[in-house]
Amino acid sequence: MLAPDGIGVLLRTIREDAGRTRSEQARLIADAHDGxxxxxxxxxxxxxxxxxxxxxxxxxxxxxxxxQTTVRRAVGASRRYRKQAMAATVLLHDQEEDDMKRRTAVFGSAAIAAGLAADPWGRLAAAVSRPKVDAKTAAxxxxxxxGFFTTEEHLPARLLARRLDGHLETLTALIPGAGRHERELMVAAGETAALAGWAAYDLGDTDRARNYYKTAALAGREAGHGAIVALALGYASYAMKPTAARDALADAQNHVRGRGYATARSWLAAREAEExxxxxxxxxxxxxxxxANTAFDYGTPGEQPWTCFFRQARLDSLSLSAYAKLRHPDLVPTADAALEHLGDDDSKVRIAVLHDVANGYLVAGEREPGVEIGHRFVKAATVTPTTMGRQRMKEFAAALPADTAAARALAEDIRAALVA
Structure with a gap:
């Protein structure tokens, strides 16, 4: 049995999502290893x-x-899972072991917190043992x-969705016995459900995404934690029509007032501007x-785990997206700034930023840099496929002018990538 968040599932999922055979993957590893x-x-x-x-x-x-940190974490998860599985095997064959000790050793709260509830026997363990949640487990x-919000920036959506489902089942099993830690776990469950909705949207399953967002908002209301409602509305806005999205984003900002939410307000306000x-x-x-800009200036890194993606380059790109639709005179300087702030970022954020920069240049009449950055955008969107990336490729291909060979060639590259 493979670890749900282990190296085996990680490597296989990435390879299959890329459409590569094991032999093709081996050649890539050989090239990278130089042997x-x-x-x-x-x-x-x-x-x-x-x-x-x-x-x-x-x-x-x-x-x-x-x-490399993702590789190391996955290998570590696989090693821990092996040890836990071995412990379970030994224990289940030891008939003289006290039943309560057996349950505690194999299915106790620490094991469940490690993610064992992602498997059928882990879910059963959670149901029958009803472990009490202490401060350490809750933390x-x-x-x-x-950690999932940082992982999301790099991990394929299909693999992320599996991990989130397992983690959500763990939280669901523990909340009834959480005692004074119930609210803490409900907040974690709400945040997990919101991110699971985003992963589902990334996979093109809008119905599943919508259900997750509704559940996340419910958890936020029950826990008295309005920020989760704001998070769910922010994610859900991407699948709404523009007017409904603008109104939802304006409403979301009402749920993130006060200290510790400046970056969240900035993200939601920038998205409102775009819509x-x-x-x-x-x-x-x-x-x-x-x-958005005022709130961003007051924000500090790490205010909320779910705003870790919202760095200066992403604020720049949302400004660019709005400016392009408004034909704003600051398009080119904002595009230049976004590129400078992006640096060597290799996360999914790179896809959005490069698209908005390339499109901004095109709208401003700067075709050569628009096409040049467009190539970088298409490469990023192809390496890490996402629903948003595909939508943006379609939009960008339609916006490319047909009167230059370079633009026509890029449009053809995009169309080929979309049917691959």
Whole structure:
């Protein structure tokens, strides 16, 4: 049995999402490692018959397009899962062991917090043992929830969705016995459900996404934590029509007032500006951008785990998106600033920023840099496929002028990528 968040599932999912065979993946690893690599090792790692040693971290990072820290975390999860599985095997064959001790050792709150409830026997354990949640377990679960928002920036949506589902089942099983930690776990569950909705949207399952968002908002209301409602509205706005999205984003900002939410307010206000510009509300878009920039100046890194993606480059790109729709004179300087702030960021945020920069240049009449950055955008969107990336590729292909060979060639590249 593979660890739900282990190296085997990670490597197989990325390879399959890219449409590569094990032999093709082995050649990529060989190129990154600068030497021969047997494709059988890909199979051994995917099935976790063997685990990659640290010497392979750099090659796996390059060949799979993920940070080395993600590789190390996944290998560590697989090692922990092996130990837990071995402990369970020994214990279940020891008939003289006291039943209560057996339940505590194998299915206790610490094990469930590690993610065992992602499997059928883990879910049963959670149901029958009803472990009491102590402060340490609650803190571990909250920390794991926060970690998913950082992981989302790099991990394929299908793999992220599996991990989130398992984590949400863990929280669901523990909340009834959480006692004084109930609200803490409800907040974690609400944040997890919101992110699960975003992953579902990324996979094109809008109905599933909508249900997750509704559940997240319900958890936020029950816990008296309005920020979760704001988070759910922010994610859900991407699937709404522009007027409804603008209104939802304006409402969301009412749920993130007070200290600790400046970055969240900035994100939601910038998104409101983008949607307002889309329906021709120039005054509303400018006011929303003013609020976004002011709030961003007051924000500090790490205020909320779910705003870790919202850095200066992303604020720039949302401003660009609004400016392009408004034909604003600051398009080019804002595009230049976004590129400078983006740097070497290799996360999914890169896709959105590069699209908005390329489109901004095109709208401003700067075709050459628009096409140049457009190539970088298409490469990023192809390496890390997302629903938003595909939508933006379609929009960008339609916006490319047909009177230059370079623009026509890029449009053809995009169309080929969309049907691949």
């Amino acid at each position: 021969y690599f047997d494709s059988e090792n890909v199979k051994r790692w995917e099935t976790e018959n063997r685990l990659p040693t640290p010497m392979w971290d750099p090659a796996l990072s390059v060949a799979y397009g993920i940070p 571990e679960l909250t920390e794991k929830t926060a 307002a510009a889309g329906i021709g509300d120039q005054a509303g878009a400018v006011r929303a951008l003013d609020r």
